[in-house]
Amino acid sequence: MDVSASLEAAALVFSRGERRVLDGASLALAPGEIVSLLGANGSGKTTLLRLMLGFLKPDGGAVALDNRTLRAWSRRDIARQVAYVAQNHVAPFPYRVRDVVLLGRLPQAGWLAPVAARDFEAADALLEDLGILPLADRPYTEISGGERQLTLIARALAQGANLLVMDEPMAGLDYGAQIRLMRLLQGLKRQGIGVLLSTHHPEHAFWASDRIALLEQGRVTVDGAPCDVLDAEAVERLYRVQVKTLTAADGRRAFLPE
Numbered sequence: 186m187d188v189s190a191s192l193e194a195a196a197l198v199f200s201r202g203e204r205r206v207l208d209g210a211s212l213a214l215a216p217g218e219i220v221s222l223l224g225a226n227g228s229g230k231t232t233l234l235r236l237m238l239g240f241l242k243p244d245g246g247a248v249a250l251d252n253r254t255l256r257a258w259s260r261r262d263i264a265r266q267v268a269y270v271a272q273n274h275v276a277p278f279p280y281r282v283r284d285v286v287l288l289g290r291l292p293q294a295g296w297l298a299p300v301a302a303r304d305f306e307a308a309d310a311l312l313e314d315l316g317i318l319p320l321a322d323r324p325y326t327e328i329s330g331g332e333r334q335l336t337l338i339a340r341a342l343a344q345g346a347n348l349l350v351m352d353e354p355m356a357g358l359d360y361g362a363q364i365r366l367m368r369l370l371q372g373l374k375r376q377g378i379g380v381l382l383s384t385h386h387p388e389h390a391f392w393a394s395d396r397i398a399l400l401e402q403g404r405v406t407v408d409g410a411p412c413d414v415l416d417a418e419a420v421e422r423l424y425r426v427q428v429k430t431l432t433a434a435d436g437r438r439a440f441l442p443e
């Protein structure tokens with residue numbers, strides 16, 4: 186598998202009406218690394234991710250995929266390289282869960298390609314890893330919100346892309362599912378796949394990230410190794426709350442309200 190892809194946003198500027206949402210935001214994702222993006226509600230995380238995927242066009246700055254401007258890429262070629270798990274996605278069709286996952290194969294295989302036995306096996310293996318194989322034959326419209334989220338994550342993984350961008354993938358997942366997902370992401374990292382995820386939980390950033398990026402006032406103000414950049418002071422500044430820090434023997438931190 187070619188795992189050379191990297192994704193880089195440089196000095197992105199983006200406005201919604203009068204409001205400048207991003208004002209020089211830069212962020213890079215390399216193969217084989219996990220990057221967590223943190224920021225308060227409305228700070229522009231989704232906007233930044235959607236710009237990096239080419240779903241929105243920046244007013245200034247540029248995005249490059251594999252060192253080539255994103256504008257030069259077709260939608261399908263972007264989808265071959267970068268899989269996306271959007272926030273709050275609702276699919277209107279009552280496809281079975283396994284079929285939703287198989288849809289992830291389309292950018293690689295093409296619409297007319299027959300589904301091979303190994304595609305079914307790969308889909309079921311992903312459902313198993315995520316703990317939802319028993320749901321494989323259930324309609325997607327008749328499962329819980331967290332189960333839908335896991336299905337969409339499986340679909341993105343089935344895409345076989347080199348990079349994975351996930352907008353709050355942990356939202357709505359129970360604690361076990363969150364940890365299973367983190368383990369899965371660590372496995373992808375070992376295969377050389379790059380993962381960029383947004384999260385509202387500073388602890389998640391410590392679970393598996395190589396880097397943490399903080400989005401504040403339209404810019405990535407801090408970008409570095411978790412232990413170097415995410416302390417109580419940063420959490421208090423981002424979320425305007427007082428916290429105290431618990432530090433594990435391996436240096437990872439958790440935060441508790443004061």
Ligand SMILES: Nc1ncnc2c1ncn2[C@@H]1O[C@H](COP(=O)(O)OP(=O)(O)OP(=O)(O)O)[C@@H](O)[C@H]1O
Nearest residue numbers: 201204206224225226227228229230231232233272
């Ligand atoms: N479709 C839209 N039209 C107008 N404004 C929007 C739209 N989508 C987002 N915004 C605004 O852009 C800003 C950034 O939103 P964005 O969704 O990127 O933030 P976020 O950091 O992902 O937030 P959250 O953590 O709440 O999901 C917010 O002020 C939001 O109100």
